[in-house]
Amino acid sequence: MADNFNKGMARNIYYGGGVFFFLLLLGLTFDTMLELPERDHRENITEAVAHGKEIWENNNCIGCHSLMGEGAYFAPELANVYDRYGAGNEEAFKQFMQSWMAMQPLPTEGRRKMPQFNLSEEEVNALTDFLIWTSRIDDNDWPPNKQG
Amino acid sequence: MKFQSQAVAKPYFIFALALFAGQIIFGLVMGLQYIVGDFLFPYLPFNVARMVHTNLLIVWLLFGFMGASYYLVPEECDTELHSPLLAKILFWVFAAAGVATILGYLLVPYAELAEITYNHLLPTMGREFLEQPTITKVGIVIVCLGFIYNIGMTILKGRKTVINMVLITGLIGLAVFFLFSFYNPSNLVLDKFFWWFVVHLWVEGVWELILGAILAFTLIKVTGVDREVIEKWLYVIIAMALISGLIGMGHHYFWIGPGEYWLWLGSIFSALEPIPFFMMVVFAFRMVRERRHDHGNKIATTWALGTAVMAFLGAGVWGFIHTLAPVNYYTHGSQITAAHGHLAFFGAYAMIVMTIISYAMPIMRGRPQGNSAASQKVERFAFWTMCLSMLGITLALTVAGAYQVALQRLPEDSAALTFMMTQEKIMPIYWARLVFGVTFFAGLVAYFVSFFVKGENVEVKQEESTPTVCCGSCS
Ligand code: HEM
Ligand code: HEM
Numbered sequence: 001m002a003d004n005f006n007k008g009m010a011r012n013i014y015y016g017g018g019v020f021f022f023l024l025l026l027g028l029t030f031d032t033m034l035e036l037p038e039r040d041h042r043e044n045i046t047e048a049v050a051h052g053k054e055i056w057e058n059n060n061c062i063g064c065h066s067l068m069g070e071g072a073y074f075a076p077e078l079a080n081v082y083d084r085y086g087a088g089n090e091e092a093f094k095q096f097m098q099s100w101m102a103m104q105p106l107p108t109e110g111r112r113k114m115p116q117f118n119l120s121e122e123e124v125n126a127l128t129d130f131l132i133w134t135s136r137i138d139d140n141d142w143p144p145n146k147q148g
Numbered sequence: 149m150k151f152q153s154q155a156v157a158k159p160y161f162i163f164a165l166a167l168f169a170g171q172i173i174f175g176l177v178m179g180l181q182y183i184v185g186d187f188l189f190p191y192l193p194f195n196v197a198r199m200v201h202t203n204l205l206i207v208w209l210l211f212g213f214m215g216a217s218y219y220l221v222p223e224e225c226d227t228e229l230h231s232p233l234l235a236k237i238l239f240w241v242f243a244a245a246g247v248a249t250i251l252g253y254l255l256v257p258y259a260e261l262a263e264i265t266y267n268h269l270l271p272t273m274g275r276e277f278l279e280q281p282t283i284t285k286v287g288i289v290i291v292c293l294g295f296i297y298n299i300g301m302t303i304l305k306g307r308k309t310v311i312n313m314v315l316i317t318g319l320i321g322l323a324v325f326f327l328f329s330f331y332n333p334s335n336l337v338l339d340k341f342f343w344w345f346v347v348h349l350w351v352e353g354v355w356e357l358i359l360g361a362i363l364a365f366t367l368i369k370v371t372g373v374d375r376e377v378i379e380k381w382l383y384v385i386i387a388m389a390l391i392s393g394l395i396g397m398g399h400h401y402f403w404i405g406p407g408e409y410w411l412w413l414g415s416i417f418s419a420l421e422p423i424p425f426f427m428m429v430v431f432a433f434r435m436v437r438e439r440r441h442d443h444g445n446k447i448a449t450t451w452a453l454g455t456a457v458m459a460f461l462g463a464g465v466w467g468f469i470h471t472l473a474p475v476n477y478y479t480h481g482s483q484i485t486a487a488h489g490h491l492a493f494f495g496a497y498a499m500i501v502m503t504i505i506s507y508a509m510p511i512m513r514g515r516p517q518g519n520s521a522a523s524q525k526v527e528r529f530a531f532w533t534m535c536l537s538m539l540g541i542t543l544a545l546t547v548a549g550a551y552q553v554a555l556q557r558l559p560e561d562s563a564a565l566t567f568m569m570t571q572e573k574i575m576p577i578y579w580a581r582l583v584f585g586v587t588f589f590a591g592l593v594a595y596f597v598s599f600f601v602k603g604e605n606v607e608v609k610q611e612e613s614t615p616t617v618c619c620g621s622c623s
Contacts, residue, residue, distance in 0.1 A: 007376060010383035011310075018390040025394045028413070032341070035407045040337040050334035057274025057332075058267065060258040063195020068404045069481030070340065071276050074182065074194050076567040077481065105190070112185030112568070115193050117259070134336055140411065142403035144478060144557050147564040 039138040051123075052130025059117050068139055074112065077148030082135040084146050090132060097128040149511050151222045153229035158512050159239050160215030161505045165596070167208035167246070168498070172589050174201040179582040183575060192254070199253050199279045205493065206277065207246045210288075212501030213322075213358055214242075214295055217315060219508045220365045221299050225306025230298050238294045245287040249280055271332055275339070277347060278329045285329055292323040310379040311368075314386060315361035321354030337405035348397045351492070352421060352463075356389040359459070359500050360428070363452060366507050367432060370449045372440035381431045385424045392420035399471045403480055411473040418471045422464030425456075425496075432456035445518025447527045448507035454535060455503050458495025466491050466542065478557045483574075484549030491542040494534075502595075509599070520603030527598035533591030540584030548577045 036042075056062070061078070062071040068079040086093030101124050105113045119127070149155065178197045181187045188197075222229045229235060252261045258274070265281035267273050272282045280288070296319055303312050328345040364382045368375060398414025432453050443449065466488040470479040479485065506527065510518045518524060556570040565573070 005380075007310075007380040007383065010380045010387065014383045014387035014390070017387045018394075021391050021394040025397070028395070029341075032401075032406050032410075036337060036341075036405065039407065040335060040405050042335050042337075045334055053334055053336060054268075054271060057271065058259045058262040060195050060199070060274050060279060062274060062276050063198050063258075063279070064193075066481040067336075068340065070404065071481070072195065072198055073481060073483060073486055074178075074198075110185055112181070112571075113189040113193065115190060130336075137337060137405050139403045139405055140408060142477060142480065145559065145564045146561045147556050147566055147570075 041133075041136055041138075044133055044136070046129065048126045048129040049133045050130075052126035052128070052133075055119065055123050055127050056130055059119075064114065067134065068137070069142065075114065077143060078131060079134050079137075079139070080143060080146065080148045082132045084148070086132070093132065094125060094128050097131075098124050101127075149516075150226075151228050153232040153235075154219050154222050154508075155512055156229065156232050156235040156239070157215040157219035157508060159236075160211050160218065161509060163239070163243055164208040164211035164215060164501060165505070167204045167211065169592060169596070170250075171201055171204035171208065172585075172592055174198075174204065176582070176585050176589060179578070179585045182571075182578045183582065196253055196258070199258075200250055202277055203253070203279060204250065205498075207242075209497050209501060211242070212497075212505070213319070213362075214238075216358075216362050216501065216504040216508075217295070217299050217319065219504065219512075220362070221302050221312050221315065222306070224309045224312040224365070225302050227302065227306035230301035230305070234294060234298050238291050238298075241287070242291045245284055245291070249284045252281065253279070270330065272330055275332070275343060278343070282330075285326075289323065289326065292319075292326070296320060296323055309375070310382060311361050311365050314357050314364075314382060318354045318357030318361065321357065322350060325349045325354065340404045341401070341406060344397055344400045348400055349394075351497070352393040352396060353390065355497065356393065356424065357386050359455075359496055360386050360389070362500050362504050363428065363432065363455060366448065366452050366503055367435045369507060370443040370445065370452065371435045371438070372443075373435045373438055374440075377438075378435060381427070381435075385427050385431065388420070388424040388427060392417050392423060396421045399473075399476065402473050402476055415471065415473045419468065421471070422460070422468050425460040425464035428456040429460050443517070445507060445510060445524075447524045447531065448503065448518065450528065450531060451499065451503035451506045454531060455495065455499040458491065458499055458535060458538070460495075461539075462488065462491030462493070462495035462542070466546075478553045479549060482549045482552050482557070483545045484553070487542045487545035487549055490545065491538060494538045515605050517605065519598070520601065520605050522603035523598050523601035526594055526601050530591050530595035530598055533594060534588055537584045537588035537591055541581050541588065544577050544581040544584060548574045548581070551577065 056067075061067075064072050064075040065078045066073060067077070069077065082093050085096050098121065101117065101119055104116045174197045177188065177192065178194060178201060181189075181194050181197065218229060218235055252265075256264070258279075261281060262268075262273050265273075265283050267282060270282050272285055273279055278285075296316070299316060299319065303316055325346055328342045331342050332339055360382050364378050367373065368378050394417075395413055396418035398410040398412075399418040401410040401414055433456075436449060436453060470476050470484050470488065510516075519527070551574055552570050555565045555573060556567060557564070559565075
């Protein structure tokens with residue numbers, strides 16, 4: 001680095017830049033907090049949806065699946081599983097989820113396995129409500145197609 | 149070693165490496181489960197192996213950072229560590245909590261673990277990388293506070309160099325941002341938004357300060373280059389890291405709910421994030437070229453250069469390839485992400501820990517000029533085997549990811565293959581990944597062996613013109 005660029009200048013860039021961009025981040029965070037209610041449709045977070053999220057977490061579904069593209073890459077994306085199997089029909093999707101969760105693990109030898117979680121009917125319904133709610137978040141149209 | 153108390157770093161380093169070995173074993177298990185889906189099922193489901201793999205990674209890196217701090221802060225401060233006893237106690241607390249948590253993952257179903265640890269009182273579990281029971285998280289905070297207190301008091305009473313100021317800033321940031329792991333609202337979007345305050349602001353923020361400080365310290369020691377020059381570089385590098393990385397967080401906000409301006413901000417700022425990593429490469433090579441003495445511990449220098457290069461490849465290059473929103477739209481959450489995650493974590497953080505271990509362990513074992521030539525030779529072999537294997541893993545996963553995008557994401561709804569069908573097609577490439585995983589493990593074994601290779605310790609011959617060569621501790 002050029003000699004006329006000394007350590008003091010470097011330090012000032014570090015402190016100045018660091019503080020400035022940190023404050024900018026705080027500002028943007030604040031702005032996003034104001035904007036989110038229009039995008040995350042939080043008014044639809046019912047007790048069942050909240051309970052569903054707890055069940056999702058307590059069973060570590062994220063350890064195999066991704067949800068909105070984050071998590072693990074071992075098993076299908078689930079933020080759009082409702083779009084994939086529900087075809088807009090919540091009742092049909094609930095039925096699908098009940099039977100899907102009850103069926104696990106599938107017997108196919110050598111195929112990747114999903115454990116049996118022994119969830120009650122009510123719990124699977126809550127989980128399903130959570131997944132349906134998630135599928136309706138405004139996420140800039142991700143994923144590109146139904147397969148996710 | 150200049151101060152007796154620096155030796156508390158030793159158990160930290162040894163334990164870190166033991167956990168590293170565990171991490172790789174679980175990685176290999178998963179590598180096989182990707183191919184043979186029912187391997188070890190139902191005894192070790194994939195999600196459990198993954199938690200163990202990633203949590204061991206984070207914990208061993210934290211042990212490594214702590215060891216590094218205990219070693220370098222007293223030397224930089226020119227004073228004994230505030231409390232070696234506290235450091236020893238915290239070691240055992242952290243080790244016990246870590247082992248108990250991993251055993252919890254392995255021995256009880258996760259839902260039961262959540263129940264036993266009263267997760268419902270303050271639900272924080274079940275999120276990627278933050279799977280630890282709440283009580284473990286509290287333990288981590290306590291250990292970090294004790295650790296920062298100890299390091300902070302040492303710095304307060306001693307010399308305040310740029311390196312130890314940058315280091316402690318990074319460590320405080322690490323502790324502060326970890327607090328966001330306790331925020332877990334029922335609104336998934338808010339949950340995810342602040343989850344990144346832990347994960348992103350760690351690896352693309354404050355950890356870069358820690359990385360820079362450890363790298364700068366090691367370079368001063370092995371090259372003898374003037375502190376002024378090194379410190380100037382350090383400032384510029386971390387300045388660029390924060391300037392690009394703070395708003396660069398936007399590249400994680402594209403598809404999880406936040407508004408559209410993040411598509412622009414995230415793309416533009418994160419596109420600048422490779423700059424500090426590139427500067428690290430220039431910096432490291434330049435300092436080594438301008439070195440004022442030839443330290444006998446050659447392999448430590450190799451690790452330092454290797455860290456800069458591999459971090460640039462993993463974070464800089466592999467980060468850049470999927471960071472622009474139009475690209476990330478297709479690659480988000482694919483094997484491309486895994487490719488980048490592996491090379492970046494290994495190249496930047498695993499390697500910086502091995503760099504400081506490579507420099508400091510021989511000194512703590514009474515070999516100021518490094519291990520014997522025979523031992524360094526084995527370590528060099530291990531270095532290359534691990535680095536090349538990790539590049540192999542990364543390339544394999546990149547091909548896998550590109551193929552996945554092509555089959556599953558690019559086509560229209562009707563033409564796209566399902567996730568599971570796509571995975572079937574990728575199988576041969578997962579075999580390649582597994583093979584590189586096995587060679588990586590071989591490299592790791594060689595690395596461990598290098599610690600036990602005996603042989604003549606290096607005595608550096610003195611040439612007339614060069615100044616007396618020492619371990620570098622006094623510069
Ligand atoms: C040597 C053999 C290794 C193998 C076979 C392996 C395999 C794996 C697998 C299968 C996953 C899960 C991917 C998924 O979610 O589907 C994973 C995750 C991960 N591994 Fe490894 N791993 C290895 C070594 C390492 C090393 C050395 C590091 C870092 C130092 C590392 C860091 C990670 C990280 C950060 C994740 C999470 C990735 C993400 O969320 O994108 N692994 N690994
Ligand atoms: C040493 C520094 C870095 C480390 C350890 C690291 C590690 C990771 C890991 C583990 C993930 C996966 C997170 C998850 O599981 O959801 C990730 C995601 C990502 N990283 Fe990095 N990263 C680093 C630096 C960078 C840089 C400098 C860039 C940009 C130039 C970048 C761009 C990205 C992007 C775009 C994603 C999102 C991938 C997706 O959409 O799935 N990273 N990183």
